[in-house]
Amino acid sequence: MNRRGPRRNHTPLEDTVDHRPVRHLISIDDLDDADLHALVARGAAFSAGTAGRPAPLAGDVVGIYFSKTSTRTRTAFSSGSLRLGAQLISYGPDDLQLNTGESSEDTGRVMSGMLDVLVARTAGDPAEMRSWAAQDRMAVINAMSADEHPTQALTDLTTLQRRFGRIEGLRVLYLGEGNNTASALALALTRFPGVTLELRTPPGYGLAAAFRERAAEQAARSGATFHERHDMLDVPADQDVVYTTRWQTTGTTKPDPNWRQVFAPFQVTTALWEASPKAVFMHDLPAHRGDEVTAEVLDGPASIAFVQAENKMHSAMAVLEWCRRGPVPAGEHLP
Incomplete structure (x- = not known):
């Protein structure tokens, strides 16, 4: 689990950046038992309508990048982001400069300066998502890779x-x-x-x-x-x-x-x-x-x-919330 630490060489612009901890979800193995249980409980609370109406992503920008087809997962994370107060930028398979030879590392570095969360489906090697997650500003969520579909x-x-x-x-x-x-x-x-x-x-x-x-x-x-x-x-x-x-x-x-x-x-x-x-x-x-x-x-x-x-949306909301705010204790609502 990656958490945002102190920065060095701050610029005035960087001083305005949100410094909440950032959490990535590339694999189920990225979750300890407590986080796994908390995500399931929170998803169930959203599904049951007992999670309150929090807006923990208010002011956030979520990028949705799918290089492969998707109906449920893309809609779930898009709808879930909006319901949690975020704004969206959606990318199709031909939209990023990855197609023209830009390195995955450079793509992740650039996007992490502009997005708070990146939800990505590549159906390829999860190492690409790991490279995007090698920073402490933007949460990266695996919406399906070749070997695992954690969400x-x-x-x-x-x-x-x-x-x-x-x-x-x-x-x-x-x-x-x-x-x-x-x-x-x-x-x-x-x-x-x-x-x-x-x-x-x-x-x-x-x-x-x-x-x-x-x-x-x-x-x-x-x-x-x-x-x-x-x-x-x-x-x-x-x-x-x-x-x-x-x-x-x-x-x-x-x-x-x-x-x-x-x-x-x-x-x-x-x-x-x-x-x-x-x-x-x-x-x-x-x-x-x-x-x-x-x-x-x-x-x-x-x-x-x-x-x-339908529960894919409720679970997506739990994942987005966890990435940006951390686990919500059972029975508690976020403001």
């Missing part, structure tokens, strides 16, 4: 907190590719005692080794249970949540022309509810009915996927 995981935990009133002890079955959503979910859920997270991923499309090892380490520390298998045999019963994501992750392609045959057994159908009749269905969206999930499930009574999507 999606916070949305998911906010949704679970709202639905069940807790995260501890929940049983979650994830089906599909071990993509950036799965990576972030694994890093987040394994922090909570008693959680059981079972990943069923197609052969050759599992969780990256670094995330798998980190999730296993965290589970051992917290008292959670974490497993990954590459088949659909002996799927556990009595799950609280069945979760999937689209088979073709945004901004990626699969080299195997027969990949759909490998993924087919991992489709979410109503048959899963025979063993887990009380489970809710979650999906980070967009969904492709008939691929990763049937329409009967996505549009059925067990689905909370669209509630989950």
Whole structure:
């Protein structure tokens, strides 16, 4: 966690700069347990309408830079910023001089002198965002990189907190590719005692080794249970949540022309509810009915996927507030 320290060689202009601590969110691993719990609780409070009507970003300017497509995340952070009192500058994939050869480091240095927060989706190496975060003036938020989607995981935990009133002890079955959503979910859920997270991923499309090892380490520390298998045999019963994501992750392609045959057994159908009749269905969206999930499930009574999507805005508000003001103690409102 980066916090703004004393400056040297101040100019008169710099003396007018806001010196509140700045916090970056590039990975779930950037959060300690207290911050993770606080962000989930605050997102749930925004969702429930009990967070008050603070304007902690009043006077701030938030940059929204998406080099890849987005419906939910871009809208969530844009709407959330406005609701918290900020003003917006939006950049499309062709708007920055990165396209003409300016270094990532120079881009971050320039933007940090003009923005208070930068929300970015690159679907590339998170090292680029790390370079932007190598300063103490502008908060940087990862709205999805190639390996991790941390704000999606916070949305998911906010949704679970709202639905069940807790995260501890929940049983979650994830089906599909071990993509950036799965990576972030694994890093987040394994922090909570008693959680059981079972990943069923197609052969050759599992969780990256670094995330798998980190999730296993965290589970051992917290008292959670974490497993990954590459088949659909002996799927556990009595799950609280069945979760999937689209088979073709945004901004990626699969080299195997027969990949759909490998993924087919991992489709979410109503048959899963025979063993887990009380489970809710979650999906980070967009969904492709008939691929990763049937329409009967996505549009059925067990689905909370669209509630989950709405919670992306509430969770985004919690993240923005945390980056600029720090955690808000439970039951307290910001002025």
